[in-house]
Amino acid sequence: MANSTSNSNEIDIEFRSVTKRFEDVVAVDNVSLKVERGAFFSFLGPSGCGKTTSLRLIAGFDQPSEGDVYIGGKSVVGIPSHKRPVNMVFQQYALFPHMDVADNIGYGLRQRDPKPARQEILKRVDQTLEMVRLSGYGKRRVWELSGGQQQRVALARALINHPTCLLLDEPLAALDRKLRREMQIELQTLQREVGITFILVTHDQEEALSMSDRICIMREGQIIQSGSPRELYDEPINRYVADFVGKTNFIDGDVVDAIGPLVSIKSESGQVFSGSQPPGAPPIANGNKACVAVRPEMITITNIGETSNATNITINGQVVNRIFLGEHTEYLVATEGCGEVMVLSPKSIESANRSFEPGDHVSVSWGPEAALIIGDT
Amino acid sequence: MREDRKSGRWLTAALLAPTSLWFLVMLIFPLIVILVFSFGERAAVGGYAGGFTLEQYANLPSRLKAFQNTLVIAPAGTLLSLLVAYPLAYFLALRVGRQYKLILLVLVIVPFWTSLLVRTYAWIFILGGRGIPALLEFIGIEGVRLINTPGAVLIGIVYGYLPLMVFPIFVSLEKLDKTLLEASSDLGGSPFKTFIQVTLPLSMPGIATGCMLVFILLMGEFLIPAFLGGGKVFFIGNALVDLFLQSRNWPFGAAVSVTLVVIMLITVSLYMRMTLRSKTGRDESLM
Amino acid sequence: MSKSNDNRPITAKRFMKELRRYEKGSVSRRHFLGVTGLGTAMAVMGAAMPSLWPGKAQAGDLGDRLIFSTWPNYHDQANLDEFTAKTGVNIQVNAFGSNEEMLAKLQAGGTGWDVFVPTNYTISNYVALDLIQELDLSRIPYYDAAANNPKFAGPATVNGKVYCVPKNWGTTGFVLNSKEIMSSPKSWKDFFDVTMGAGSGHTIVHDYQLTTIGAALCALGYSFNSIDPKELAEAEALLIKSKPHLFAITSDYQPGMRSGDGWMSICWNGDATQLHNDLPEMEYVIAADGGEIWTDFYAVPKDAPHLDAAYAFINFMQDPKVQAREAAVHGYAPTDSRAIALQPPSLASDPILHPAENLMNGLEFGAAQTLTDPVRAEVMARFKSA
Numbered sequence A: 001m002a003n004s005t006s007n008s009n010e011i012d013i014e015f016r017s018v019t020k021r022f023e024d025v026v027a028v029d030n031v032s033l034k035v036e037r038g039a040f041f042s043f044l045g046p047s048g049c050g051k052t053t054s055l056r057l058i059a060g061f062d063q064p065s066e067g068d069v070y071i072g073g074k075s076v077v078g079i080p081s082h083k084r085p086v087n088m089v090f091q092q093y094a095l096f097p098h099m100d101v102a103d104n105i106g107y108g109l110r111q112r113d114p115k116p117a118r119q120e121i122l123k124r125v126d127q128t129l130e131m132v133r134l135s136g137y138g139k140r141r142v143w144e145l146s147g148g149q150q151q152r153v154a155l156a157r158a159l160i161n162h163p164t165c166l167l168l169d170e171p172l173a174a175l176d177r178k179l180r181r182e183m184q185i186e187l188q189t190l191q192r193e194v195g196i197t198f199i200l201v202t203h204d205q206e207e208a209l210s211m212s213d214r215i216c217i218m219r220e221g222q223i224i225q226s227g228s229p230r231e232l233y234d235e236p237i238n239r240y241v242a243d244f245v246g247k248t249n250f251i252d253g254d255v256v257d258a259i260g261p262l263v264s265i266k267s268e269s270g271q272v273f274s275g276s277q278p279p280g281a282p283p284i285a286n287g288n289k290a291c292v293a294v295r296p297e298m299i300t301i302t303n304i305g306e307t308s309n310a311t312n313i314t315i316n317g318q319v320v321n322r323i324f325l326g327e328h329t330e331y332l333v334a335t336e337g338c339g340e341v342m343v344l345s346p347k348s349i350e351s352a353n354r355s356f357e358p359g360d361h362v363s364v365s366w367g368p369e370a371a372l373i374i375g376d377t
Numbered sequence B: 001m002r003e004d005r006k007s008g009r010w011l012t013a014a015l016l017a018p019t020s021l022w023f024l025v026m027l028i029f030p031l032i033v034i035l036v037f038s039f040g041e042r043a044a045v046g047g048y049a050g051g052f053t054l055e056q057y058a059n060l061p062s063r064l065k066a067f068q069n070t071l072v073i074a075p076a077g078t079l080l081s082l083l084v085a086y087p088l089a090y091f092l093a094l095r096v097g098r099q100y101k102l103i104l105l106v107l108v109i110v111p112f113w114t115s116l117l118v119r120t121y122a123w124i125f126i127l128g129g130r131g132i133p134a135l136l137e138f139i140g141i142e143g144v145r146l147i148n149t150p151g152a153v154l155i156g157i158v159y160g161y162l163p164l165m166v167f168p169i170f171v172s173l174e175k176l177d178k179t180l181l182e183a184s185s186d187l188g189g190s191p192f193k194t195f196i197q198v199t200l201p202l203s204m205p206g207i208a209t210g211c212m213l214v215f216i217l218l219m220g221e222f223l224i225p226a227f228l229g230g231g232k233v234f235f236i237g238n239a240l241v242d243l244f245l246q247s248r249n250w251p252f253g254a255a256v257s258v259t260l261v262v263i264m265l266i267t268v269s270l271y272m273r274m275t276l277r278s279k280t281g282r283d284e285s286l287m
Numbered sequence C: 001m002s003k004s005n006d007n008r009p010i011t012a013k014r015f016m017k018e019l020r021r022y023e024k025g026s027v028s029r030r031h032f033l034g035v036t037g038l039g040t041a042m043a044v045m046g047a048a049m050p051s052l053w054p055g056k057a058q059a060g061d062l063g064d065r066l067i068f069s070t071w072p073n074y075h076d077q078a079n080l081d082e083f084t085a086k087t088g089v090n091i092q093v094n095a096f097g098s099n100e101e102m103l104a105k106l107q108a109g110g111t112g113w114d115v116f117v118p119t120n121y122t123i124s125n126y127v128a129l130d131l132i133q134e135l136d137l138s139r140i141p142y143y144d145a146a147a148n149n150p151k152f153a154g155p156a157t158v159n160g161k162v163y164c165v166p167k168n169w170g171t172t173g174f175v176l177n178s179k180e181i182m183s184s185p186k187s188w189k190d191f192f193d194v195t196m197g198a199g200s201g202h203t204i205v206h207d208y209q210l211t212t213i214g215a216a217l218c219a220l221g222y223s224f225n226s227i228d229p230k231e232l233a234e235a236e237a238l239l240i241k242s243k244p245h246l247f248a249i250t251s252d253y254q255p256g257m258r259s260g261d262g263w264m265s266i267c268w269n270g271d272a273t274q275l276h277n278d279l280p281e282m283e284y285v286i287a288a289d290g291g292e293i294w295t296d297f298y299a300v301p302k303d304a305p306h307l308d309a310a311y312a313f314i315n316f317m318q319d320p321k322v323q324a325r326e327a328a329v330h331g332y333a334p335t336d337s338r339a340i341a342l343q344p345p346s347l348a349s350d351p352i353l354h355p356a357e358n359l360m361n362g363l364e365f366g367a368a369q370t371l372t373d374p375v376r377a378e379v380m381a382r383f384k385s386a
């Protein structure tokens, strides 16, 4: 996912201890972050966690209560939105209903001082229409277009200005699933082509994981963890992140042995689980509450007693549900003392062994390298 | 099949009949009466005496000044009302917090709860010699005459018609999607350019409605010119009051009314054509 | 009014009282409500909402209501209340602006009026149009023909039949602010000279063809009542020439005079009294070259719905004591010598109410044809529209 045109290390957008309050609501709480030029950066988090507000602070619709926002190395606090070199794609597109498609797209160029010549604007509009695959739609009324087409007009209207950074506030939320998938790919391709920074706001973890170079996970105005999708997936620093990014099985317990990153916990049923703490996570001590997190695809499901490797952790249980997902089969196993465990079994293994039915007694097992120990915070 | 369609048509006609009748009785019939009257003659002691003559229409030039006054001051008053009302509506719709909006809106309507008569009367005192001119004299500006001038009539018009102008504009500005303004700013539009290119065109339906309402009512206005114009700023409305209530010259009054109606019809159809053209495609996204 | 009535909507009586209070301060005699149409609105409202009227269970033979059309500031509310208290008849008062407007309403029909107050010169027209009824004087015992100066009472009798009884009489001259106008104009000619000279921009003429055209005619040396087209054309020319110098064309001239904008106005003597009482510099002039003298009457329309109440009311108002009390409030002189005798000396000798006989030599009663003459109406309309 590395960006070929990116000039790495150069910082495009930076927050330094930014706080934004609305009366008694703290929408953004002491956030610091850096976005590299040319990156595809995402804000991910549940509703109301401050994603839109962060974006609006960059666009200049809101000003921070405290802290500094930098664009291209310069503080932009106090600079109104129409003087900032960034552009936004709004969630509901915010296309001008009294203008046709071409006039909408050319709007940004017409605001320039000096205003480019009419011919120049027309040419650029045509080029941009082509880029978003809407050639020939210039004279259409915007409300005659489908949702996906409107979305592309909104993109074109922003991109024609060559912003240093494009801000996208849940741009795909209004589209149906299939169209959303298509547009995700289009957006990624486009970003590679134009090579400018994209900052995307979404509450859809799949979208964030599949599209972004870097993701910043937010909760209640604060950044919980930021990193590449792989880092977030493999090394979530807490249960919130692990839960938010992909599916995970959690087994709660008390820390019984903590030597450096290697930690053992004892579950309620008395079983001891070991695993390593993700790098960057706060250290934990004996007696702390913690949990072991295991991704469902790291777990093997077998007949009882068939466990292949002695170092593996094994729990017995009974299958309660099975869902075919094409490439994978998802099992839900009710275990003895460790609650329900989800297992994702690849098709290749399914065909080698026999598959299991609800009601079958099974063992689930995983290697120690698959288990993460995560503090309870 | 054909039978069905036929009976359906009858049903439609039957259902529409009351409405059509209503329309006929309430709108068309009075107009026809006025039209017939306008070709008649004044009875010796006043009223209508029948007959067919174009005399009344031939006499129209004697009210030329009234038509001129009305056709100059009504548009001017409409324009002035717009200039005063727009910033107010803009402020109410876009600048005022939700918690104060209702209170301020009510304050705009409150004057409507008392009669225009009483309010206009207050202006007689404000604009009269003991009012603003006395204040101006106090600071050294002497000899200012406000009352009984076209200016006073315009002030009265703006005051009396302000709510009628403010409301349609307020509604259209309220309806305006505020993210469009942010979008414009985001694309580099300064606040002024945003206003000219987005806010103003999108509030056009409100402006047109407000202007139409005010203009049409102004064409028949007689109270404000009578009180604040001191009888010296004479509208068609005043001519009509005189003709029907003083000289009881119904046929000539009818002829003046018919002329007025024709002028208004022309204006309204121009308005319709204008808004229809500028509205193409706007409704769906705006309404 | 009993306590239990307090949460009911405003009663007609109270409404009228409030309205009257409002009129007192700001509204002069004629034309005001005529222009506004308020009189009509009130009449329609009263007819459409009988529930506004407090029902009188013990209402006598007279019924419980009376509709009375008159002029603003022309009655003492206490007297009307006393009549209601005595008879149980509630009075609905419609205030009108001009004789022309009253005629327009009666001609249109269906007014529901029981009693109204026409001016002398209109009566023969009403009789000719069969709009008013002959009075049965035996039902108005307080009326004493002998006590009434025939000069004033005369127009009540048409073709030997009595159609109305006199109410008050008065003159139409002009009022001037002596602090602003030093030249003491004495005639309508002076009036127009001052208007187009030293007093330019400060003169008010009535929005009323009878007095305004009459004043111009007198200034030109013609009869106040002229309907001669040539003379009217000259009057029109004079009026149009003076128009740029006028402050206003309105019959509601008290506010303009009080505010200091108006220095001079055509004026009815009762208004002059009211102005003079508040502002001593306001002087009333009966023009040496003519003007109007008039009498107002009580009359009953042909289709009056409450005839008994109408007679009872007229009789009550003819009581010399009531007449004297009325005059003390509105400032117009009674025609009835018994009432004059009851007036306090200050009023009985007031030169505005009772001018010296010789001053009135040139005054004319309005003539019947001036009311309906189309040329006069058109001259006035052209003057206003000029």
Ligand SMILES: Nc1ncnc2c1ncn2[C@@H]1O[C@H](COP(=O)(O)OP(=O)(O)OP(=O)(O)O)[C@@H](O)[C@H]1O
Pocket (backbone or CB within 6 Å): A022, A023, A025, A026, A027, A045, A046, A047, A048, A049, A050, A051, A052, A053, A054, A203
């Ligand atoms: N203009 C405002 N006035 C008051 N509170 C606001 C305002 N804008 C945002 N907030 C509050 O700030 C918090 C963060 O809002 P924000 O819109 O940034 O959330 P979000 O992460 O974009 O949520 P969503 O996914 O639902 O869009 C919320 O609690 C919201 O109520």
Ligand SMILES: [Mg+2]
Pocket (backbone or CB within 6 Å): A051, A052, A053
């Ligand atoms: Mg949001």
